[in-house]
Amino acid sequence: MKTKIALLILFISGNLFAQEQKMTSAEIAQFKEDVNVVSKKIKTLSTDFVQYKHLDFLSKDIETSGKMVFKEPALLQWQYKKPYNYSIVFKNGKILINDEGKKSAVDIGNSKIFARINKLIIGSVSGNMFDDKEFSISYFKLKGQNLAKFIPKDATLKKYIKQIELTFDKEEATVVQVKLLESSEDYTRIVLKNKVINAKIDDSVFTN
Amino acid sequence: MQKSTIQFLLINCLLALVLFSCASVTKNYTPKKLDKTSYTVPYFSDSKTDYVYKTNISVYGNELSGIFIAKKINDTTHRIVFTTEFGNKLMDFEISETDFKVNSIVSELDRKILINTLKDDFRLLLKKEYLIQEQFENESSNIYKSADGKRDNYIFISKKDQKLEKIVQASKTKEKFTLTFSSENNIFAEKIQIVHKNIKLKIELNYFKSE
Numbered sequence: 001m002k003t004k005i006a007l008l009i010l011f012i013s014g015n016l017f018a019q020e021q022k023m024t025s026a027e028i029a030q031f032k033e034d035v036n037v038v039s040k041k042i043k044t045l046s047t048d049f050v051q052y053k054h055l056d057f058l059s060k061d062i063e064t065s066g067k068m069v070f071k072e073p074a075l076l077q078w079q080y081k082k083p084y085n086y087s088i089v090f091k092n093g094k095i096l097i098n099d100e101g102k103k104s105a106v107d108i109g110n111s112k113i114f115a116r117i118n119k120l121i122i123g124s125v126s127g128n129m130f131d132d133k134e135f136s137i138s139y140f141k142l143k144g145q146n147l148a149k150f151i152p153k154d155a156t157l158k159k160y161i162k163q164i165e166l167t168f169d170k171e172e173a174t175v176v177q178v179k180l181l182e183s184s185e186d187y188t189r190i191v192l193k194n195k196v197i198n199a200k201i202d203d204s205v206f207t208n
Numbered sequence: 209m210q211k212s213t214i215q216f217l218l219i220n221c222l223l224a225l226v227l228f229s230c231a232s233v234t235k236n237y238t239p240k241k242l243d244k245t246s247y248t249v250p251y252f253s254d255s256k257t258d259y260v261y262k263t264n265i266s267v268y269g270n271e272l273s274g275i276f277i278a279k280k281i282n283d284t285t286h287r288i289v290f291t292t293e294f295g296n297k298l299m300d301f302e303i304s305e306t307d308f309k310v311n312s313i314v315s316e317l318d319r320k321i322l323i324n325t326l327k328d329d330f331r332l333l334l335k336k337e338y339l340i341q342e343q344f345e346n347e348s349s350n351i352y353k354s355a356d357g358k359r360d361n362y363i364f365i366s367k368k369d370q371k372l373e374k375i376v377q378a379s380k381t382k383e384k385f386t387l388t389f390s391s392e393n394n395i396f397a398e399k400i401q402i403v404h405k406n407i408k409l410k411i412e413l414n415y416f417k418s419e
Binding site for chain 2: 059078160
């Protein structure tokens with residue numbers, strides 16, 4: 001009986017071990033340092049992405065995919081190519097949208113929430129979000145990966161996002177997955193692949 | 209003599225106008241003998257299917273786009289979720305013929321008039337069974353009239369291929385809103401338009417296959 005319990009405990013803790021393990025404060029410091037070194041070097045970044053929208057009541061995740069391009073300090077294009085064409089550009093305090101050829105623009109110069117979203121997206125993709133005072137952050141280790149969980153402190157933001165989880169490749173110290181949790185059951189998971197850092201990107205890319 | 213003729217003409221004109229507007233919904237249709245007493249809508253009825261559409265909503269000149277998701281969650285109820293392209297949930301409803309529940313809605317869209325309008329729209333969109341009281345026809349369609357409280361629904365079935373093409377909800381005198389369907393197989397609607405007559409609201413749904 002005792003051995004059974006011991007085995008069970010070992011099994012459960014072993015399982016937890018395989019999933020997520022809290023970082024020690026020394027590991028956190030090292031991890032932040034690694035990410036900061038890499039993200040400071042990022043002048044431009046382009047990556048393919050696949051977005052999985054998970055809603056608990058659906059039988060399958062809703063899958064959309066496309067390309068994301070970022071250029072310092074704050075030019076960002078988020079472009080869906082499949083199964084529809086929809087592109088959104090953040091540029092000089094404006095959001096430019098091209099929805100299957102239908103164009104529109106939103107001035108976000110004064111919109112705090114959009115400025116915050118812009119900062120959030122760029123921060124998520126570059127990984128440099130650790131100095132953000134708006135989140136309480138916890139750090140975990142996974143197999144070959146690191147995981148940072150961000151919980152918004154602000155009530156308005158909290159209404160939209162319960163938690164953001166950034167998964168980093170341990171070696172490269174760059175983001176490989178962004179997970180936005182709306183509730184415990186529903187989330188958006190974005191997997192980044194074919195990342196290219198510091199290729200020459202012309203400003204004209206950020207037109208819509 | 210002349211005076212009474214004018215009066216008579218006036219009354220006739222008024223009467224014609226009244227009759228005309230009363231009958232405006234069905235004025236271009238020819239009454240026909242009933243060939244069925246009920247109609248079952250094929251769309252949105254499979255509980256195994258995730259109905260996922262790219263959506264464009266145009267309301268009083270404002271454009272809103274995103275993803276519309278409908279799923280039959282039990283015999284009577286559908287779950288309806290509208291998200292942005294990024295996946296943020298904007299609205300989340302549960303709707304049946306008798307019940308309506310708002311699971312969540314972002315504060316920017318939390319307006320009673322909007323919610324009630326969408327409730328009526330989606331309820332008609334997801335309605336499965338119609339009891340038929342009258343039948344009409346025009347050149348291309350058989351038209352079935354089904355009472356719905358104070359209003360009537362007119363169901364247009366194409367004569368050519370027996371597909372459900374359109375449902376019009378109308379008061380006794382006026383069309384309120386119209387659902388238009390495009391379907392290849394008459395099981396699944398690839399394209400749906402919801403167009404209102406008295407408010408500037410148009411909802412367009414285009415099915416997309418998530419790969």
